[in-house]
Amino acid sequence: NDWSRYKTRQLLMGNFAPKKKSDACKFAVLLDTSGSMGTEDLSFGLSQLQALDDRYEGEIVCVDAEVYWDKRTPIRKCTADELRKTKIVGRGGTLLSDFFRDLKKHIKDVDFVIVISDLYLMDTDVAKMINPGVPTYWIGTSNSAASFNAPFGKVFDIKNE
Numbered sequence: 430n431d432w433s434r435y436k437t438r439q440l441l442m443g444n445f446a447p448k449k450k451s452d453a454c455k456f457a458v459l460l461d462t463s464g465s466m467g468t469e470d471l472s473f474g475l476s477q478l479q480a481l482d483d484r485y486e487g488e489i490v491c492v493d494a495e496v497y498w499d500k501r502t503p504i505r506k507c508t509a510d511e512l513r514k515t516k517i518v519g520r521g522g523t524l525l526s527d528f529f530r531d532l533k534k535h536i537k538d539v540d541f542v543i544v545i546s547d548l549y550l551m552d553t554d555v556a557k558m559i560n561p562g563v564p565t566y567w568i569g570t571s572n573s574a575a576s577f578n579a580p581f582g583k584v585f586d587i588k589n590e
Contacts, residue, residue: 454486455486455538455539455540456539456540457542458478458542458544458545459528459542460492462491462493462517463494463519464521465547465549470547470570470571471517471570474545474546474570475489476512477545477568477587478507479507481507482507483507485507486504487504487539488501488502490535490536491515491517491518492524493519493522494519494523495519495524496528496531498531523550523551524551524554525554530557540563540564542582543566546567547569547570548567548574560581564582565582566583566585567584568587570587572586
């Protein structure tokens with residue numbers, strides 16, 4: 430129970446009761462499925478999600494030149510079996526700014542965002558990105574991650590770490 434937040438309905442004699450506290454964290458994953466992301470990059474990037482334990486749940490959204498909100502994959506536990514359910518769609522160009530623009534319309538109340546990409550992005554697309562207001566972690570699957578300057582969030586170069 431969490432005593433920092435009370436139930437809105439009072440108990441007898443004006444007393445309040447604590448609300449149940451959930452340890453579950455909700456996240457959104459932007460999976461870059463552009464043509465420059467090879468099969469090895471996709472599988473290696475998705476495998477990094479296994480570091481999250483079973484208290485995390487979220488959705489994986491494939492993005493190339495279009496955001497595939499209707500084909501997103503819900504993840505309840507970040508196990509290898511759950512991650513294999515991800516359907517890779519797209520394989521076109523790379524435009525990630527639409528994901529950040531429409532995130533709050535399609536996925537409510539995320540605690541953090543993970544971007545899995547080779548980080549070969551156009552400067553004009555990066556300039557259009559809107560900060561989602563939650564911690565954002567950029568996971569670079571190529572050697573370009575070392576030179577990538579994220580407009581917000583923190584960059585991890587998983588190939589060289």
